[in-house]
Amino acid sequence: MSAVRAAAARYAGTRVPRVEDARLLTGHGTFVDDVVRPGMVHACFVRSPLARARITGIDATAALELDGVHAVFLADDLNPGVHEQWYTLIGRDVPDTPRPPLARDEVRFVGDPVAMVVADDRYLAEDAAELVEVDYEPLPPVVDYVTARESDDLVHEGYPRNVAGELAARPAEELAPIFDAAAHVVEATIYQQAYAQVPMETRGLVAEWSAATGELTLWAATQSPHEVRLFCSRLLGVDEHRVRVVMRDTGGGFGQKVAPQREDMCVMLAAPKVPGPLKWIEDRRENLLAAGKSRHEHADARIAFDSEGKILAASIDYVQDVGAYPTPWPVGTAAAVGMFFPGPYRVPDATFTSTCVFSNTSGRTAYRGPWQFESVTREVLLDAAARRMGVDPAELRRRNLIRREDLPYTNPNGMPYDDISPMETFEQALKILDYGAFRREQERARAEGRYLGVGTCTYVEPTTAAMALHATEGATIRIEPSGKVNVYVSGGSSGNSIETTVVQLTADALGVDIADVSTVQGDTAVTPFGGGAAGSRSGSMTAGAVAETASVLRERITAIAAHRLEAAAEDIELAGGRASVRGVPSAGVTLAEIANLAYFEPASLPPGVPAGLEASGRYSPEHPIIWANATHVSTCEVDPRAGRVTLLRHIVSEDCGPMINPSVVEGQIAGGTVQGIGGVLYEHLAYDADGNPVTTTLMDYLLPTAAEVPGIEYGHVETPGPGPGGYKGAGEGGAIGAPPAVINAVADALAPFGVEITRLPLTPEAIVALVREARREVAP
Amino acid sequence: MKAAAFGYHAPEGAAEAVSLLAGLGEDAKPIAGGQSLVPMLALRLAMPEHLVDLRRADDLRGVERRNGDLWIGAMTSQAAIEGSAAVARDVPLLARATPLIGHFQIRNRGTLGGSLSHGDAAAEYPAVALALGARFEVLSPRGRRTVAAADFFTGVYETDLAEDEILTGAAFPVRRDRSGFAVEEFARRRGDFAIAGAAVAVELDPGGRVARCGIGLFGLGSTPLRAAADTFDALGARPWAERAHRELRASGETRRSVAFGIDQLTPQELQVARLVAQGLSNREIGERLFLSPRTIGSHLYRIYPKAGVGSRTELATVIVGSDPD
Known part of the structure; x- marks a missing residue:
């Protein structure tokens, strides 16, 4: 190892064009619906039209009589086939919430799958689904999670008060003296509406059972092919090596596709019972109805300050809606909202409670930055505090942000921050804006009756959490006899450019031209085991796996070249697909020549060097978490009469360590930021009082488009993290930082009216309504 | 989201189209650009037995001067209108309103006639036609007739068109000297149907006074033109206000309510809606009312927009909420 010098980074840190682009931008990606198998049949679900009802009878006779219909599966046909049902990510031993494949006696939300029809094509399957007669006896639904704990009706028997789980830190009374004595205490109940991941590609699965071999092949839209395989093998009681999961392109996941859900279970369970490969492609209506929702939560939060505006303590009582069938178990993630609530500030004391509550609505699923609400609550409260104290909100933050000299810093909930730069990103973002100039412009505009606002959010975020399914990541590198390089990693890209990342890193690690490196991902039959794309981990974990594996090959290549060139190994350098003697560029040997020796003339290799140029390695990080941080700054103009918000600028200063590819990092930031903007201004997965979803098309569920979003401006601070290359995660932050900045900008714009924002969207x-209400309060 | 099966017809001209529609009866539906109908088909909110696709009817396409007006064929795409030099010169308000319709992909397929026939209260073209006093050409096997824009839009998603009639084109008055136009709208996102919008055409006489002022408001719930007249009253612009009131009367506009709600439903539609609210399927409702499930589907197609809902469950809510018992 010591003989192997680190390669000069030629590609890492540069804006290498994405290797995925050629196929994706020309419409030649392979998504799950592009998979066509001979004899394939199609599934469609019969779903509950009621939020809560007892199923008193199901008659599928008419559906089965339709030509081209193969089967109508009910709960009794599929549910007993479940052997084990748990997620590797969460573990077997948590007190997991119920998750039956099909609803059996009771439906628990509008969209709850009751039956699965299988027919020759999807049109027929939908015709047949309309013919399945389900008799329901309506029951009073528990629609509003806020009041669900007081309801006499239960979403699930065995969960009193409709509570799915609760966690808490130290008792709030211990902090009471601090709050009682504080010069200033701000408190508010802040509520965030439900919104959803809305991947461009909906969920989907093709399952092909081979009776002869007892093997199941799955083509999946997933963020984690290996989790799908593990889950499926346990579900069916089939050995892992008899399940193969294949994915090439997944058109967005954002958390929705980290783990198989109930419909996926149905397809897996039904695959051996139908006459051909079984395809299920979720349509957009189903996706908005049943693929899960996120956010939807509120908190009673308090922050105490001394007379100088320094934070003394912070506490949050957090409650989230987990719907009827959350996936995966939500209780642990919910507590993260409490643990991260102190954020990137020096907070001496803190505590929290977190509560997950069932409702008769679509289940909670993971969403980019699942604990985002800690930042929403904290940053909105900080702005409210600044207004209350008559301090500029930027100044209030400067008094409290963690500085470099404070590090390492353990927050009062035990989160051990290090290698972060919240003060630096904050100052950089304000500088990009020219905060002082904006405040002057705002003053002038107000004099003209125009309402401009600026809001910020600074957060610190755990990335690359190396636990359970995500504890390690592997890579196999095969240098072909031609000298071309193939890198195999687990993949699971849902748009996060991990192919480009891997190719860049491998080209650097082996000193070869990037055009000579190709990567194979997403097929569990040929790729090393890996956790997939989640938790802002792909870049840093895969960098570790590639580094680990490439170092073995570098050592081997160097040894062969040194032997061949009659030079010392430490004098060999690798570049441009060639090993040469340092200082003697003419003395060299190409990688192809080395590969030829390694594969075809093993006798000529130096003693102790194994034949072939293929290696596998596995990276297991020493640090359980890599911390990243960023500051978002948003400016807007608000028309208080029409309620129109026009976003003017959105600036993100991010510290994700050195960037492997700035275009990819900025793309991740932009994507998350736009989702965050959508969540504040447009998106709302809404239910009426009876539990009927009212936003089941994209005409009702409003996603922001390029026309609604300002050009996003980027600043980068690079504080290396503890892992390989110093890389940190960057996948989720945009969705965390954008919402508070936008909310605060709107609140700042409306500050002259005395408006405080505590409800979204x-x-x-x-x-x-806010402006009118504020005026009414002022008027008398 | 796959449409139920339907018969497909693509006649070569307007005459063939209307005779097909007459022959197929109420189970047939004409389709122009399909930007509203295709989603309804996919969601099975509309389940016509037959679709009569007008895309091959070349005589329904074109922009040309006819009798001093600018005639635009019903099947002329919004994109063609947007790019037409003649429209930009002769009917500037139409040219300015067009980019506000959806997105360019929608305008590539969406048509003038489709938009006018659909009669969406929040759409741009109906308001523009009202503001300009356009005249619509209508064809059926019974012959051709002309309808003033002011008489065409009769209710929520309802027009003066009979079952066997199609819109073949619209004649827009060519702008004269000393006229001005404006269109503004407020929508949640660019390309969305407007929450509120206004299209205004003003023409001055040689003395600089308002000779004609046409105002079309869209996306607003009630008394559109009346509200505009009130605005002029409030501004103290008396000649404008008088003109607006006159226009209002001349166009036949009264305090027409475009409120959504179940009071808009016919007795039979209400009967269907009540059964939907009880959780019955189209087939079950059909059995009770001795109608085909398809007919129930087409009733629902008319019921949803009238009731201001987008799904069975929403409809059920509205119905349940409205029943006193």
């Missing part, structure tokens, strides 16, 4: 109606 900020629709035109909501803004008009």
